Amino acid sequence: MTEFDRSPRTVAIAVTVTTAVQALVTMASLTVSIFAPQAARDIGIGPEHIGVYASLTYVAAMLGSLLTGGLILRFGAIRFSQGAMVLCAVGLLVCAGAQWWWFLLSACILGFGYGPTTPASSHLLSRHTPMRSLSLVFSIKQTGVPLGGVFAGLFVPFLLIYFDWRAVSVIVAMAVISGALCLQAWRRRFDIELIPSQPLLRGNVLGPLRLIFSRPALRLIAVSTFFLSGTQQCYIYFLVTYFEIAVGWSTQFAGFALSIVGGAAVVARIGWGAVADASGQSRRILGIIALSMAAMTLVTASFDVSWPVWTIFVVCAVFGATGMAWNGVYLAEISRNVAAEDVGRATGGALFVTFAGVVVAPPLFGLAIDLSGGFTFGYLCLATVSTIAGLCLLFAPMHSSGARTRA
Numbered sequence: 158m159t160e161f162d163r164s165p166r167t168v169a170i171a172v173t174v175t176t177a178v179q180a181l182v183t184m185a186s187l188t189v190s191i192f193a194p195q196a197a198r199d200i201g202i203g204p205e206h207i208g209v210y211a212s213l214t215y216v217a218a219m220l221g222s223l224l225t226g227g228l229i230l231r232f233g234a235i236r237f238s239q240g241a242m243v244l245c246a247v248g249l250l251v252c253a254g255a256q257w258w259w260f261l262l263s264a265c266i267l268g269f270g271y272g273p274t275t276p277a278s279s280h281l282l283s284r285h286t287p288m289r290s291l292s293l294v295f296s297i298k299q300t301g302v303p304l305g306g307v308f309a310g311l312f313v314p315f316l317l318i319y320f321d322w323r324a325v326s327v328i329v330a331m332a333v334i335s336g337a338l339c340l341q342a343w344r345r346r347f348d349i350e351l352i353p354s355q356p357l358l359r360g361n362v363l364g365p366l367r368l369i370f371s372r373p374a375l376r377l378i379a380v381s382t383f384f385l386s387g388t389q390q391c392y393i394y395f396l397v398t399y400f401e402i403a404v405g406w407s408t409q410f411a412g413f414a415l416s417i418v419g420g421a422a423v424v425a426r427i428g429w430g431a432v433a434d435a436s437g438q439s440r441r442i443l444g445i446i447a448l449s450m451a452a453m454t455l456v457t458a459s460f461d462v463s464w465p466v467w468t469i470f471v472v473c474a475v476f477g478a479t480g481m482a483w484n485g486v487y488l489a490e491i492s493r494n495v496a497a498e499d500v501g502r503a504t505g506g507a508l509f510v511t512f513a514g515v516v517v518a519p520p521l522f523g524l525a526i527d528l529s530g531g532f533t534f535g536y537l538c539l540a541t542v543s544t545i546a547g548l549c550l551l552f553a554p555m556h557s558s559g560a561r562t563r564a
Contacts, residue, residue, distance in 0.1 A: 163286065163287055168285055168286055168290075171281055171286075172282065174340065174347075175278035175281060175301070176298050176300060177339075178238050178241075178277075178278065178301065178336070179274060179275070179305065180301040180304040181245075181332065182245045182270065182271050183271075183301060183306060184306075184308045184309045184312075184329065184332075185249055185329055186214060187306055187313075187394075188309055188326065189263075189326075191309055191310070192313065192317060193210075194401060195321070196260075202257060209519070209523070210260060210261075210263075210264045211394050211515065211519040212515070212516045213265055213268065214271065215390075215512045215513075215516045216265075216268065217264070217266070217269045217272065218268040218271050218515075219508075219512040219513060219516065220272075221268065221270075222275075222276060222365075222512065223506070225237070225276040225277065225502075228273070229277050229280050230498075230501065232351065233351055234277040234278065234348065235341075235348045238274055238277045238340060239338075239341070239344075240270075241274045241277070242270065242274070242334070242337035242340075243333075243334060243337055244267070244269050244270030245271055246331070246337075247267075248263045248266035248268075249267065249327070250326065250330045251266060252326050253324075253326040275504060276500075276504040277501070279491070279501065282492075284497065289434065291492060291493055292431075292486050292489040293431050293433075295485040296427055296429060296430025296482075296484075296489070297426070297485070298485065299426050300426050300485075303418070303420065303421075303426070303477060303482075305419070306393060306416065306481075307416045307419040307420050309412075309415070310412045310416030310417075311412070311413070313329070313412065314408050317408065364506075365503065366506045366510075368495070368499065368503050369510065375490075375503070375507065377553055378507075378550070379507045379511065380510060381443070381549055382483075382511040382546075383510050383511060383513055384514055384542040384545065385450070385480075385546055386511045386518075387515060387517060387518030387519075388450060388451075388480060388540075390514075390518060390519060391518050392454060392457070392480060393418060393481070394519060395522060396473075397411040397412055397415055399532050400460075402532075403460060403531070404462055414469065414473050417470055417474050417477065418474070418477035418481060419477060419481070421473075421475070422477040422478060424478070425477065425481075426482045426485050429485070430486060439486050440490065441550065441551055443483055443486055444547045446479050446480075446483045446547075447483070447546045447547030448544060448548070449479035451540045451541075453475050453479060453480060454480070454540040457472060458533045458540070480543075487507075487511075491503050491507045521535075525538060
């Protein structure tokens with residue numbers, strides 16, 4: 158097996174490139190949630206139905222993640238990431254069609270681009286990162302998700318002051334395409350040891366799921382993230398709409414709150430990754446995070462116009478530091494417990510389960526809004542399932558997954 162370059166400089170370049178990709182595709186995926194109230198009025202649907210858009214996006218992401226392993230081995234993580242970013246941009250451009258059926262198509266295209274970027278980055282980083290630093294490096298890379306939230310929360314509301322939401326879709330799409338073009342500078346360095354004969358479909362659909370569910374430790378952690386990802390997605394996807402309707406904030410002010418969630422997550426992901434590497438207790442760290450995010454979700458359910466602004470911002474920050482900070486530790490744990498050549502497949506299989514939570518939760522959250530006439534009941538449900546996941550991660554018996562070793 159090839160000994161890949163694991164020098165600090167190579168690791169730094171790899172994590173910078175993959176973080177940038179993650180930030181751009183996340184910004185693209187969150188853009189629609191921020192202009193949802195304006196777009197919903199133009200299209201003639203209720204803003205709570207944005208949950209359907211989120212679900213369709215992640216249905217496509219689920220399917221795309223299963224097919225990722227073979228494509229990465231055949232074309233390389235950088236080339237594959239470029240294609241995925243272009244798909245995200247096309248999804249936003251289609252969204253500007255301003256009809257409900259264009260929105261449905263937009264969600265599917267964007268999801269096919271968003272889902273595979275994480276397995277691609279895991280494949281690249283696992284080749285070049287020493288095992289002792291895996292959680293930290295993966296967590297640094299995963300700061301791209303909250304960074305994308307920060308960019309979306311700050312720039313999209315600002316752009317909406319000067320442009321309508323259709324133009325904003327085009328502007329964000331062009332930014333993502335520009336990022337994809339910049340990746341070309343690193344393709345020769347990282348897209349090595351390719352397998353041109355790798356099948357594109359055979360063994361790449363159900364194989365990733367069999368790999369995850371055949372190992373008890375990976376099965377438990379993947380199923381737990383079904384609930385954690387659903388809670389995370391509902392919290393951030395409905396936050397702007399919730400603050401506009403329940404607290405009476407403007408889109409710009411609510412968008413700033415979303416950026417606080419993302420900003421706190423940037424710092425916390427790095428911290429949790431360092432703690433996980435130092436303690437060697439990644440799964441229990443995830444359990445603590447899950448219980449903390451459940452508590453913050455419960456507090457969020459009680460927000461109304463009487464709450465001081467600073468206290469709402471504090472709750473948003475604490476949720477960001479927990480509910481959006483578990484992903485890097487999770488992905489590192491998947492990578493740590495499979496062979497290097499299986500990282501893309503294993504990550505794709507695990508993300509299929511994780512994304513399933515994102516698919517199921519938003520429409521159920523929207524249904525809870527419709528049936529209860531408010532957001533409180535939905536937030537209570539999210540807090541309950543996150544608590545259950547946290548307790549399972551903390552107290553379920555530990556299993557060995559045949560972890561590989563690497564200096």
